[in-house]
Amino acid sequence: MSNADQFGELLEAYALGALDAAERAALEAHLATHCPECTAALAEARWLVSQLAYTAPEAAPSDMLRGRLMKIVREEAANEQVTQKQRNRALADAAKPAVPYWMWAVAAALLVVSIYSTWDARQLQQQIRDINNRAIAELNSREKIEEELDAVRREASILSDPASVKIALATSQPNAGPLQADWNPKLGLVVSGQRIPTPPGDRVLQLWLIPKAPGAKPLPSQVVRPDANGNFVLLVSNPPELLAETKALAVTEEPAGGSPQPTTTPKWVGGVS
Amino acid sequence: MFLTALSPKQTDEASLDIMLVQQVLQRDMRAFEQLYDRRCRLVYGLVNRIVQQAGTAEEIVQDVFLQLWRNASQYDASRGPFLPWLLIMARNRALDTLRLKSERQRRREDQTEELPGICTVPAFETQLDEKRRVSRIRELMTGLQPQQKRAIELAYFEGLSHTEIAETLKEPLGTVKSWIRNGLLRLREGLQAT
Numbered sequence: 242m243s244n245a246d247q248f249g250e251l252l253e254a255y256a257l258g259a260l261d262a263a264e265r266a267a268l269e270a271h272l273a274t275h276c277p278e279c280t281a282a283l284a285e286a287r288w289l290v291s292q293l294a295y296t297a298p299e300a301a302p303s304d305m306l307r308g309r310l311m312k313i314v315r316e317e318a319a320n321e322q323v324t325q326k327q328r329n330r331a332l333a334d335a336a337k338p339a340v341p342y343w344m345w346a347v348a349a350a351l352l353v354v355s356i357y358s359t360w361d362a363r364q365l366q367q368q369i370r371d372i373n374n375r376a377i378a379e380l381n382s383r384e385k386i387e388e389e390l391d392a393v394r395r396e397a398s399i400l401s402d403p404a405s406v407k408i409a410l411a412t413s414q415p416n417a418g419p420l421q422a423d424w425n426p427k428l429g430l431v432v433s434g435q436r437i438p439t440p441p442g443d444r445v446l447q448l449w450l451i452p453k454a455p456g457a458k459p460l461p462s463q464v465v466r467p468d469a470n471g472n473f474v475l476l477v478s479n480p481p482e483l484l485a486e487t488k489a490l491a492v493t494e495e496p497a498g499g500s501p502q503p504t505t506t507p508k509w510v511g512g513v514s
Numbered sequence: 515m516f517l518t519a520l521s522p523k524q525t526d527e528a529s530l531d532i533m534l535v536q537q538v539l540q541r542d543m544r545a546f547e548q549l550y551d552r553r554c555r556l557v558y559g560l561v562n563r564i565v566q567q568a569g570t571a572e573e574i575v576q577d578v579f580l581q582l583w584r585n586a587s588q589y590d591a592s593r594g595p596f597l598p599w600l601l602i603m604a605r606n607r608a609l610d611t612l613r614l615k616s617e618r619q620r621r622r623e624d625q626t627e628e629l630p631g632i633c634t635v636p637a638f639e640t641q642l643d644e645k646r647r648v649s650r651i652r653e654l655m656t657g658l659q660p661q662q663k664r665a666i667e668l669a670y671f672e673g674l675s676h677t678e679i680a681e682t683l684k685e686p687l688g689t690v691k692s693w694i695r696n697g698l699l700r701l702r703e704g705l706q707a708t
Contacts, residue, residue, distance in 0.1 A: 253698040254676065254691065258609075259669040261677050284594070284634035289702055291598035291633065293670045294556060294605070295651040297563035301555050306572045311547060314583050318543055 248272075248279050256286035392476045399425045399476075408490055410511035414438070420492060420509045426484050430462075430477040432492070434509075437471040443497040448475060449507070450482045451489040459491065464499040487513045527644060531596040539586045550579055553597065557604045564608035564671050574611060578604045594633030602630040609673040636706070654704040662697030665690050 248271045254260050255268055272279060399405050402425050410420035410432070420434040432448055440446060448462040460481040467473040480487075491507035531552070537545030557578060562571035581603070582589075589599055655663055661683070668674045668682060680690040 250695065254669075254694055257666070257669045257694065257698070258673060259676050259679070259694055261675050264676075280632075281634065284632045285636045286698075287602065287631060287633040288594070288598050288635055289698060289705075290670065291601045292647075292651050292701070292705070293655075293666070294560040294601045295648045296655045296667075297559040297671070299555060300559045300562050302558040302572050302575055303568075306576060307550065307554070310550065310576050310579055311543075313580060314543055314546060317583070318541055321541060 248276070249282055252279060252283045252286045253289065256283060256290045395428055395478065396431045396474060396476050399423050399428045399431045402428065406484060406513070408511045408513055410490055410492060410509035412509045414508060417508070420511070422490055422511060424480070424484050424513070428478075430480045432465075432475040432477070432490070433473065434467065435470075435472050437467045437473065439467055439469075439471060440494050444494050445497055445499065446473075446492050446508075447495040447499045447503075448477065449491040449493060449503060450480060450487050451491055452482055453486055453488040459503055461499060461501055464495065484513065489513055528595045528597065532591050535582075535586055535589055535591075535596055538583065546579075546583055549582070553600060554579070556597075557600065560601060561604050561608040564605065564673075565611055570611060571608070574604070574607045578607055593631075595635060598633045599630050602633070605670075606630075612673060636702075650705065651701075654701050657704070658697045658700060659693070661685075662693045662700070665693040666697045669694060 248268050251260060251264055251268050255265065260268065272283065400423050404427070405423045405425040408422035408424060410422060412419060417438050418434070418436060420432055420437075422430060422432045424430045437446075445464040445466045447464045449459040450462055451457075451459050462477050462481060463475055465473045465475045489510060489512045491503070491511075492509040493503045493505045493507050495504055531549070534545045534549040534552075538549060554575065558571060558575050561574045561578075562568060565571050565574065578600070582600070589596060593599075655666075658666070665679050665683065668679045669676075674682065676687055676691050676694070679694075680687045683690065
């Protein structure tokens with residue numbers, strides 16, 4: 242008798258649960274070897290034993306059992322739905338970004354506003370700087386105009402004042418006329434010329450005061466460059482020497498900016514009487 | 515998966531059971547009600563026959579069906595039809611209750627915590643409807659020798675072992691073993707001949 246035959250006789254009793262401990266242990270050890278015949282036969286034996294349930298007397302449970310059971314099931318189903326909804330909500334929340342979309346939108350808007358404000362502030366600052374610069378330029382221009390007006394007024398005063406001494410500065414240049422100087426002891430000295438040849442390049446005309454003192458060097462005064470028509474007016478508000486102590490006025494051609502000592506022979510000279 | 519696991523021999527009723535279990539798995543309460551209404555009388559009759567007390571039997575039936583509702587996925591259609599699985603579960607629960615009352619040592623193949631083993635419908639099984647099946651099984655049981663019938667009933671409904679049955683009936687152990695084995699073989703042959 243093979244193992245399958247030997248244990249096969251026990252299978253129905255095993256499915257029924259009637260085997261004593263020793264036989265049950267021996268059969269289970271054999272089943273653990275996955276004997277195909279016994280495994281298949283045991284599966285059919287279980288089905289056969291299950292059919293014995295039909296031999297029990299028919300009986301129906303109370304309606305109360307049904308009601309009780311369905312009540313429990315309904316409650317559990319409702320709880321499961323709530324739990325599932327909470328789980329779905331948690332999943333949905335987890336899927337959401339930590340910062341809501343609307344907050345990103347607000348942040349982006351604030352960033353745009355901030356950038357615009359910065360740009361606008363810089364524009365305003367630039368405009369303020371431009372206005373300040375224009376105001377300063379206007380002031381400078383006005384001051385210059387006022388200075389020019391003062392100079393013109395002073396020149397006019399010097400020219401019209403009877404106390405002013407008129408000095409003619411003669412020249413040996415054939416194409417240039419004389420220069421006119423008016424020296425007022427209080428208001429200053431005015432030198433003017435018309436149709437004067439323009440010095441070459443950037444060279445200028447420089448006024449010199451020749452002191453009466455023997456051996457004294459010429460005192461440098463202001464420089465001027467005639468306009469396109471050869472005209473100029475030179476105002477010396479504070480001459481370097483007093484009228485009474487000056488022997489003559491001279492004008493030389495000098496490099497731009499003037500020189501501390503004459504570098505050329507005077508082109509115009511006029512004695513102070 | 516459930517439907518593909520059905521063998522061609524399984525009845526329409528067995529197929530309906532499996533479809534309902536599948537719907538219970540989807541938390542369909544109406545399917546559960548339908549399944550209960552279909553099987554509660556058989557399960558209750560079996561359990562009540564074992565525990566012999568209506569209140570206890572109802573508690574056990576409630577536990578069995580609640581386990582089905584809560585753990586329908588424990589049923590694997592590839593391991594056999596649903597009804598034998600349910601009946602084995604119910605019998606195990608009922609016998610556990612009896613054992614607790616009598617503090618008898620466990621000796622059965624299955625225990626409540628474990629799921630029923632693979633159960634196969636024999637090749638000879640024909641598509642009997644429920645009423646004809648009940649009628650046929652009872653007819654075959656009645657046709658057994660009284661000692662065979664009594665020994666099988668002591669094992670199935672009271673969970674007694676061969677030795678306990680021999681002691682109860684005051685018969686030799688070998689005789690009891692033969693009664694049970696031959697009685698079950700006769701039932702099998704009777705069903706095969708149906």
